[in-house]
Amino acid sequence: MRALILAVVLAVAGCSAQAAQETTRTAATPPELSATDLSGTDLAFVDLLIPQNTSALAALDLAEPGSALRPVAERVAATYRAELEQARAVLARTGRQESGQHEGHDMPGMITAAELASIRHSPDVDGQLRTLLRAQFEEARTVARAELASGTHPPVRDLGASIDRTRAEFLALLGAA
Missing domain, CATH: 1.20.5 (Single alpha-helices involved in coiled-coils or other helix-helix interfaces)
Known part of the structure; x- marks a missing residue:
């Protein structure tokens, strides 16, 4: 025994x-992943996530020091940077480069150079920033839900689920700030 x-x-x-x-x-x-390990939805999601987060990071830097929005902006920025690392890692593992196809586009969820300039010259920086961030968070949830509905690669789907969840949290924080 x-x-x-x-x-x-x-x-x-x-x-x-x-x-x-x-x-x-x-x-x-x-x-390593082959390009075929990711569906078209997975690739489109990652290709859109990168410029959305990058444009939002530029806006988040404009939150005024000492304002109620500043701690929210810092928390959101940390999350966005981590998501960018994840998205870029997926692309690197498939041997793909960032497409850049959405950079500079005036589309939902993208904060444009003109909007950034407007915020910089606004007497109500935090008010304008709240409006842009709310739209960005809502559009990010829409894009994430599309990934969840049609994406196939588990790590990319997990990223989509995380984005859907965190943007809901960020919307709540934005309302409280």
């Missing part, structure tokens, strides 16, 4: 060590 218990303990310990090694190896060197 003791031999059986010892064998089970050793087998479990061996499996745990092997699993830990695999987890470490996977975390350190993610497997």
Whole structure:
């Protein structure tokens, strides 16, 4: 009986060590993806996320020091930077470059250079920024839900779910700030 218990303990310990090694190896060197691992929806989502977040980061930097909006802007900016890293990592693992196809577009969720200039010269920077961020958060949720409805690659879908959830939280924070 003791031999059986010892064998089970050793087998479990061996499996745990092997699993830990695999987890470490996977975390350190993610497997390469082929371009076909991502659906058109996945790619479109990532291609749109990058300029949306980048344009929003430029706007978030304009939140006035000491205002109620500044802590919200800092929290949102940290999340956006992390999402950009994730999106760019997906592209890198597929061997794709950022397309840049949406940069500078005047479309929902994108904060334009003209809007940034308007904020900089506004007597109500935080008020204008709130309006732009609200629209950006709402559009980001729309795009994320499209990914959740039609995307196929689990990490990209997870990013979409996270964006949907965080933008709902950001909308609530924006209302409270």
